[in-house]
Amino acid sequence: MPLLSVKNLVLHYRTRKGLVLAVDNVSFDVERGQTLALVGESGCGKTSTASALLRMLPRNVGKYEGKVELDGTELMGLDDEKFRSDVRWRRISIVFQGAMNALSPMIPVGQQVAEPLMVHLEATKEEAFAKAEEAVKNVGLPGYIMKQYAHELSGGMKQRVVIAMALVMKPSIVILDEPTSALDVMTQANIMNLLKTLKRDESLSYIFITHDLGLSSELADAVAIMYAGRIVEIGPAENVLPNPQHPYTQKLLGSAPKLRSDEKPDSIPGAPPDLIKPPAGCRFHPRCPYAFDKCRVEDPPYFGERDRAACWLLEPGR
Amino acid sequence: MPGPEGAILVLDQVQTYFGLRQAMFKPRVFLKAVDGVSLAIQRGETLAVVGESGCGKTTLGRTAVRLIEPTGGRVLYDGQDITHTRQRDLMWLRRKTQIVPQDPYASANPAYTVFKILEEPLLVHRIGTPQEREDQVHSALEAVKMTPPEFFAQKFPHMLSGGQRQRVAVARSLILEPELIIADEPVSMLDASVRISILELMRQIQEERRVAFLYITHDLATAKHFSDRIGIMYAGKLVELGPVKAVLKEPLHPYTQALMAAIPDPDPQNRFRDLPALPGEPPRLIDPPTGCRFHPRCPIAQEGLCDVEEPALRELRPEHWVACHLAT
Numbered sequence: 151m152p153l154l155s156v157k158n159l160v161l162h163y164r165t166r167k168g169l170v171l172a173v174d175n176v177s178f179d180v181e182r183g184q185t186l187a188l189v190g191e192s193g194c195g196k197t198s199t200a201s202a203l204l205r206m207l208p209r210n211v212g213k214y215e216g217k218v219e220l221d222g223t224e225l226m227g228l229d230d231e232k233f234r235s236d237v238r239w240r241r242i243s244i245v246f247q248g249a250m251n252a253l254s255p256m257i258p259v260g261q262q263v264a265e266p267l268m269v270h271l272e273a274t275k276e277e278a279f280a281k282a283e284e285a286v287k288n289v290g291l292p293g294y295i296m297k298q299y300a301h302e303l304s305g306g307m308k309q310r311v312v313i314a315m316a317l318v319m320k321p322s323i324v325i326l327d328e329p330t331s332a333l334d335v336m337t338q339a340n341i342m343n344l345l346k347t348l349k350r351d352e353s354l355s356y357i358f359i360t361h362d363l364g365l366s367s368e369l370a371d372a373v374a375i376m377y378a379g380r381i382v383e384i385g386p387a388e389n390v391l392p393n394p395q396h397p398y399t400q401k402l403l404g405s406a407p408k409l410r411s412d413e414k415p416d417s418i419p420g421a422p423p424d425l426i427k428p429p430a431g432c433r434f435h436p437r438c439p440y441a442f443d444k445c446r447v448e449d450p451p452y453f454g455e456r457d458r459a460a461c462w463l464l465e466p467g468r
Numbered sequence: 469m470p471g472p473e474g475a476i477l478v479l480d481q482v483q484t485y486f487g488l489r490q491a492m493f494k495p496r497v498f499l500k501a502v503d504g505v506s507l508a509i510q511r512g513e514t515l516a517v518v519g520e521s522g523c524g525k526t527t528l529g530r531t532a533v534r535l536i537e538p539t540g541g542r543v544l545y546d547g548q549d550i551t552h553t554r555q556r557d558l559m560w561l562r563r564k565t566q567i568v569p570q571d572p573y574a575s576a577n578p579a580y581t582v583f584k585i586l587e588e589p590l591l592v593h594r595i596g597t598p599q600e601r602e603d604q605v606h607s608a609l610e611a612v613k614m615t616p617p618e619f620f621a622q623k624f625p626h627m628l629s630g631g632q633r634q635r636v637a638v639a640r641s642l643i644l645e646p647e648l649i650i651a652d653e654p655v656s657m658l659d660a661s662v663r664i665s666i667l668e669l670m671r672q673i674q675e676e677r678r679v680a681f682l683y684i685t686h687d688l689a690t691a692k693h694f695s696d697r698i699g700i701m702y703a704g705k706l707v708e709l710g711p712v713k714a715v716l717k718e719p720l721h722p723y724t725q726a727l728m729a730a731i732p733d734p735d736p737q738n739r740f741r742d743l744p745a746l747p748g749e750p751p752r753l754i755d756p757p758t759g760c761r762f763h764p765r766c767p768i769a770q771e772g773l774c775d776v777e778e779p780a781l782r783e784l785r786p787e788h789w790v791a792c793h794l795a796t
Contacts, residue, residue, distance in 0.1 A: 185739075191660065192659055334521055336726065336746055339745035367732060388736045405663075406660055409731050417665035
C-alpha cells in the first residue's frame, strides 16, 4: 500500500475573470521511502498541488475536492482543527520555495526550529530546544547556530535551517517546493546531497517540486510531469527520463540545454494556456507538433502500464 | 593579454572596488568586486562570463560600459580610453552599447506602452522624425518576432507574458543599432521552454547584425550553447578564459571542473550517488584569501604555493587561458 495516495484532487480558484483550474483531477501515489518528482513550468499547478495537500488555501477557493489518503487516514474528511493538530507538520510538512528568506530576522533560528514542538507536542522549552538542536545537527549544521540570527547565516545554511524545521516533527513525508531555486550550483549540490542522505538514512518520502528535469533525477524514483493543471505523464524515473512517452515531456527534455552533449536545445513554440479557459481536448494540443483531429476535441485518458501518459498517440491500435 | 587587436572592448587589469564603512567611526574597507580582470571582446562575438552570485560578474559588465567608474586599470572602447571619461562625454558610448536587464517584470515602465518604451531611446538621442521613429519601433518589434508590430506596440507591459516582455527588452537594446550588448542574466527569470527561444533570438540577431554580446550568467549549460568564448569568474578574478568548446571539453581550473561536476543531466542513476560538491562557500570580497582565492576550497591546493602566490592567467593551450599554478 502506498504511503500517500491522491485521487482526483481538484483545486480551483475564484477570480473576477472566472474559475482558474489550477489543479484539475490530479492523481498519484507516493511509496514509502520513495520520492515523486513533480515537474513542470511555472503556472502549471505544482505549488497549488502542494497547497491542496497541506490544506493551506487562499480565501478565493472555488472548488476543493478529491481523495487524499496518508498511511491509512483519509485526510479530506478531517475538519480543519483536526488537520492542523494531527496532520500538518506532524505527518506531512513542506520546505517552501524561498523559505530561507522568510526566516524571522528578530528571533534566533534555533527558537524558530523549536517552536512547532512547543505548539504541537506541548513539549517544555528544554525538551523542544534539545530536539531542535538534534534536528539542526542532523542537517549538517553546528549546534552553535541555534543562537544565531538569520542574517548571520549564508544562503546554504539558512536553507539547511528551513529543512531542519520541516523535519523536526519527524513527518513521514516532506514536500520540497523548489528547495534550491535561490542557491548557487555548488550550494545546490550540497543541499541535494543532504536530501539524499536524509532520504536514505531515515527512509523519508518526498514530493520534490521542480522545473528542472536534470535536478529531478537527483532524487526521483518516480516522475510526474504536470501541464496546465494536469499530470500528463507519470512513471518510474527509469522510464520517463530516458524514454518519455508524452510529446510535452519529450519537448521539455529537449528544451533544456545539456552540459555534456552537443545536442542543440529546441524551444517549445507558444506559451502554456490560460487556466481560466484551457483548450478543449488535450490541453497541450495547440503546441503539439503531432496533434490531430481527436486531440482537439476529446480529452485523452492515460495509456500505458508502468509509464502512463495522457496522449491519443499512445492509444492501442492506432 | 588575449588578443586586444581590433577588439571592440578591452579591459586591462580592471579593478572595481566599493568603499564600505562597516560601522560609524570604523575605517573604510574595500569590497573588491572586480580585482584585476583583463579580457577583450571582438566585434560580433559572444563572450559569456560565468560565475556564482557575488563573484563580481555584474559589476564587471557595468564597469565595461562605464556605468561604474573603475578604481584601477583601463577600459578601452574601440581603441579609445574611456576609463575615467565624464558621463556627459559618454553619450556616444550610450548609443553604441546597450544592456538587456535580468528582470523583465521590473525593467519596463508599467505606465508606458511598448511603443513608448521602444521610442524613448530614440527621443533621448534625438533621432529621426516621428514617422521614422514609428518605422524603427515597428522594425525592432519585427526583429524580435513580435508580429504584427502595430498590435504589440499599443500593449502595456502587464498585458505581456514574461517571454514577450524580455523580447521587448531585447528590441529596446537593438533600437539604437548598438555594437555591443551587455546581457546580464537575460533569461534566468524565464521558464525553460521560453528561455531557449530568447537565447536563439539573440544569437540570430548577433549573426545578422554582427553585434558583440557580453553574456553574463550563472548557467554553464546555456553559455555552452549560445556563446563563442567563455570566461569563468571566482571571487572577483577571472580564473579561466577560452573558446567555449575547449573550456568545457577540457576545463583546466579546478573551480571550473567543480562547477561542471555540480550540474546534473537528467539520468535516473543520479539518485544512487552523491553529487561531487566542494565544501565551503565563496570568500567574502572584503578580505579575500591570500594567494589563489580558490585555495581554501581547492581539492589540489599546495601549501606554500597556492596560499602564498597569486596565480596569473597563462595561455596553457592555444587561446585557452587559466589562472592556476598547478594546471598543466
